[in-house]
Amino acid sequence: MPFQISDVVAPGTLARREQPVLPVPGGLVLRPWAAADASAVYEAFQDPVIQRWHARVAESESEALGWIEDWRKAWADERDAYWAIADAATDEVVGRAALRQITLPEGQAEVAYWTMPLARGRGIAPRAVETLSRWAFDEVGLHRLELTHATANEASCRVAAKSGFTAEGVKRSALLHADGWHDMHLHARIAGDGDVA
8 A cells, every 4th residue: 555645754865875974063073983982982871970861881892882883883774873972173072962763754863962071061962963953954854853851851951952952741751760760851853943043
């Protein structure tokens, strides 16, 4: 039975191209993860703040390297797209930005991010999320990006607001963390919402 609606984005749109490097205002770039970044990923996941909001922890650099290999494969499979947020001059990793649960035919994905402890409070996450969102809308053709975070994670809520993601509601008891079930704020940004001020 044929569909009445065409795909928003054709399958193969990501897999046919190399994952790009995206310039981020303030001397940063979003770039694909490399094997040499395993120590930075391992270090990030030793941070109690990152551990609080993530279900996984990295127990070794070799485990972090496995994650990086999975992230690179996810691009080819068009499931997820993970970027390191790096200093453009030194290539030091200062965080991560990602499109997860990509559904090209429906034109949707979920935005995720974290920053290294020493990089917090400098507006890095909002700038990276804004850059990634613009690319997803303008270059890929996605229509809707969602962003969720635990209601207790006020810093993540500020990132969502600064990045132009409108609060849409609360998903009750939606995600299990180490300390129990968390209500999640749901934010979204739609293509055509306009630039962030």
